[in-house]
Amino acid sequence: MKKVMIEKIIANGESETLELKPSLSQMNEIIETISALANTKGGEIIIGVSDSGKIRGVEIGKGTIENLTNTIAQNTEPKIQPHIKIEKIEGKNIIVIDVTESMDKLVLAFGRPYKKVGKSSPRMSKEEYEKRILEKHKEKIQFDKQICKEATLKDFDWNYIKEKFIPLYERLSEKKITGNLPSLIKSLNCIRDGKPTNAGILLFGKEPQNFYMNAYIALARYKGKEVETQRLDYKEFTGNLFQQVDECDKYIKEHITIMSRLLPDRIQREDIPEYGWYSVRELVTNAVCHRDYADFGSKVIIKMFSNKIEFYNPGGLPEDITPQNIADKQYSKNPIIAKILAKVKYIEELGEGWDKIIKEHKEHTLKPRLPKIQGDSHSVLVTVFSAKEKFEEKKIELTLTERQKKIMEYLRNNQRITTSACAKLLDISNDTVLRELTSLKLLNIIGKKGIGKATYYFLKMR
Incomplete structure (x- = not known):
């Protein structure tokens, strides 16, 4: 790093990638x-500079750099041997340690892991460190392929497999399954060494919650737009993963609004759901498929509000996947579970689910707002938005006069309108304006505030 660059980063102060230390x-x-x-x-540590950026300098002896290098190597695991050099700033020696980002991010100092959070270097929590270890060895210790130690083959719901799963698979694949049931389940990686795997119990167990207490979907339904409003219902969907998806999907669709309209060229009314049918089921399935089942303290949570549905999935996104590129990447924490769900069309085998969700929204009659994804290394939250209010707006627009539509358009852009502004907008008398505004007020579309000349009207429906 050149001297000019060092001076510049010192002037910028400490950050997530720069630490200043006054002395050795x-x-x-x-x-x-x-x-x-x-x-x-990764980043730099500059020694000989105070937190405020004042150059103090460091005394450099014959063995200073060698001793520093050895001390770092002896107290880090795996041993870190960073690039260290001496620079002279304002006539004083400083030491610059260049630290490269670790591939697996499991470097210990004195037997303990640390991480950068802004300017601080706190000790990493036990849970986060263990999660990073699991991520490093995920191919070897992949959760859904591991044996469920407490379970036996008697814990499989063989009747469900025979009566539900096999007929569904045969119908969708147009293939006839031959052989006995244990051989089939073993071929799906749900039996290993004569015992059920975690995937096997989650997908085909009689009571998976006996082994994974929080392996269920919790759903809360609220009256208004926020959690603070009255809660109308609370449900827990248990059983195997197929049953959870089916029952939760059914409940959501029973409790969302189906709007209808009569089109001029049709005899029958057109039904319009406030949420896309495909999107709801895909998001429920994704939540149970891609969650982190090794996180025993969390569960899938779905919250239904009057204007949106939130799907919370514990587990988080891998480092190379973000809310911005999720549609272009394919990844599953539970590849065995994902593969089996794909075999019976519960999820898209080629990872096209998100593309289809976006397509459904864009092709929806009322063009609802596109879904919103928020995610980090611990969880993912997907929000889909209701088209109900757009339907009400369109329905009301059909009953309005051209003048009233102009008033509505003005209010959407300007929030409020006075009688005189409205008269100027429509080029009509104040008396006529009052009639139009009163009509909109009676329809409960606009509200009125103020007294006398301070009176103005505002849009109530959003």
Whole structure:
């Protein structure tokens, strides 16, 4: 790094990728910061500079750099040997330690992991460290392929497999299944070494919640637009994953609005659901398919509001997948579960589910707002938005006069309108304006505030 660049980053102050240390006497903190930087994005530690950016300098002896290198290597695991060099700023020596981002981000300092959070270097929690280890070894210790230690073959719901799963698979695949049931389940990686796997119990177990207490969907339905409003209902969908998806999907569709309209060229009315049928089922299925079942303290949570549905999935996104590129990437925490769900068309085998959700929204008669995805390494929250209010707007628009439509358009862009502004907008008398505004007020579309000349009208329906 050139001298000019060093001076510039010192002037910018400490950050997630830069730590300033006044002297080598803070050796323990320096080594902990090396762990933190390696476990985050990498960066630099500059020694001989105060937190405020004042150059103090460091005394450099014959063995200073060698001793620093050895101390770092001896107290980090795996051993870190960063690039270290001496620079002269304002006539004083400073030490620059360049720390590279670790591939697996599991670097320890004095046997403990650290990470960068802004300017701080806190110790990583036990849960986060363990999660990173699991991520590193995910192919070896993939949750859904592991044996469910407490379970036996008697814990499979063989009747469900015979009466429900096999007929569904045969119908969709147009193939006849031969052989006995245990052989079939074993071929699906649901039996290993004569015992059920985690995937096997979750998909085909009689009572999966006996082994995974929070492996269910919790759904709350609210009267208004926020959690603070009255809760109308609370449901828990248990059983195997197929049953959870089917029952939850059915409940949601029984409790969302189906609007209808009569088109001039048709005898029958057109039914319009406030949410896309495909989107609802796909998001429910994705939640149970891609959640982190190794996180025993969390569950899938769905919240239904008057204007949206939120789908919360514990588990989070891998590092290379973000809410922005999720439609272009394919990933599953539970590949065995995903493959079996795909075999019976519960999810899209080629990872096209999100594309179809977006397509359904764009082709919806009322063009609802596109879904919103929020995600981090711990959880994913997908929100879909109701088209109900758009339907009400369209329905009311059909009954309005051209003048009233102009008033509505003005209010959408300007929030409020006075009698005089309305008269100017429509080029009519104040008396006629009052009649139009009164009609809109009686329809409960607009409201009125103020007294006398301070009176104005505002749009109530959003």
